[in-house]
Amino acid sequence: MLSVSTALESLYRCLDEAFPPSPGTRIFDVPFALNDAFDPLLWCTHQPQWPQFYWQQRSGDEELAALGAVQIFASLE
Template sequence: MWGFTTVEVCVLSVSTALARLRDGLSEPFPDSPGTRIIDIAFPLNDAFDPLLWCGQQPQWPQFYWQQRNGDEEMAALGAVKSFPSLDAANRFLHQAGRQDLRICGLNAFAPQQGRLVLPRLE
C-alpha cells in the first residue's frame, strides 16, 4: 500500500508559488515509503498558453490535453511512475485511494504500444 503526504497551498503569484514549492521540498520526508504530493495552485491569466509552455520545457514526457468543450485543460511534465497498461494504472489509482491523482498518456489501439504515466508536474 502506498502512503501519501499532501501539502496544499493557494497563492497569487508565480514567485510566491516557487517560494512555497521550495518550502514544501525542504520539509522532512515521511518515514514510510510512498508518494509525496506538493500541490501549489495559482491563477493563470488568459494570455498563458499551457501548450506553448509545455513545449518549451526540457523535461520528458510532455503531455497536453484539452476537453473538447474547453472546460478543462491540462499540461503535465515528467513521470513519477510509468504503467505498462490501463489495468496497471487503474490498480495503482485504486490502491492509492486518492481522488486527485490523474494518469496521463496514450492508450493506443494496440495496448502494448500505450504509454501511461503519473506526472511529476501538472
C-alpha cells in the same frame, strides 16, 4: 487560484520538506490561475523534463500541464 509567484513559493516549500527514506514517486500539485497571455502548451514544450503532458477539457473550463523528471535533456539535438 494562486499567482505564478505564489505557486512557485508553494513549490519551493514542498521541495524543502524532508523526503521519505523509502523509494517511490513524489507528486507536487500546485495550482495557479492562467491568463490569456500564458500558453501552458507552449510552456510545456520549452521544459527540459520528460515526460510532458498537456490536457484541456472540451468545454475549456480546465487545463493541465504536467512534467516528469524521468529523464532531463540538455538539448534535443
